[in-house]
Amino acid sequence: MEDQTIDLRMQRTCRFLSEALFELVLKKPFEEITVTDICKKAMVHRTTFYKHFEDKYQLLETMFSEEQRKFIELHIEEGESEQEYYRRIIRQMFEYASNYKDFFVQSASHIKNDFMAGLLRNTVRTYLDRCFRMDEKRSGVPNSVPIAIMSEYYTGAAIALIMWWLQNGMKSSIDQMVDYMSSMIVW
Structure with a gap:
């Protein structure tokens, strides 16, 4: 049961970070967006971000991988x-x-x-x-x-x-x- 709770928290955190990055890209160039910007927008601590992703590029790759999975089905x-x-x-x-x-x-x-x-x-x-x-x-x-x-x-x-x-x-x-x-x- 505890593993299931942790997994749900991880999914929620990843969703918040993805949504934050998506919203930020609508406002300014991806290259100008920092991990701090993403974390503030998602209301997630930087250490939590780095538990899931190496950097903003890996977060973006993860977002596209999810969309790719939908297409492939x-x-x-x-x-x-x-x-x-x-x-x-x-x-x-x-x-x-x-x-x-x-x-x-x-x-x-x-x-x-x-x-x-x-x-x-x-x-x-x-x-x-x-x-x-x-x-x-x-x-x-x-x-x-x-x-x-x-x-x-x-x-x-x-x-x-x-x-x-x-x-x-x-x-x-x-x-x-x-x-x-x-x-x-x-x-």
Whole structure:
């Protein structure tokens, strides 16, 4: 029972720290945010922070890892065509970007190094890599292009298009963006 209580406290502390960092990134560049800033915002002592994380970069990586885990859980549904499956993947990426639009727009304008951009690219690339591998396994037909190359290509395209959409005020609906991106993919 005591282990369960400690685990819940750890989860709560990590959630508070993640939420604090998220809110701070909306206000100023990530590079200017200190561990002290995060701790004050989360109302957590610095020693507690360092029990969980080495630095703010590890906290940010943990935040992205959690989101990556959510993406990776998407599976092809029974009777779903390949095209429907990939449209659903594209939709999920746009919905995710829409839900966190302020974070992405602010962090994109504040990025002075490639750390945050690298985390985002890694999250999307890992997600797409897994989708392509599942599709290859399901169909039993190996891709003519290595999966690593396909994942990198579509990651770059997806991130560029999503950022353009967010920075231009999301004037097209998610449905329209899914249609546009799907039309550009060679089936």
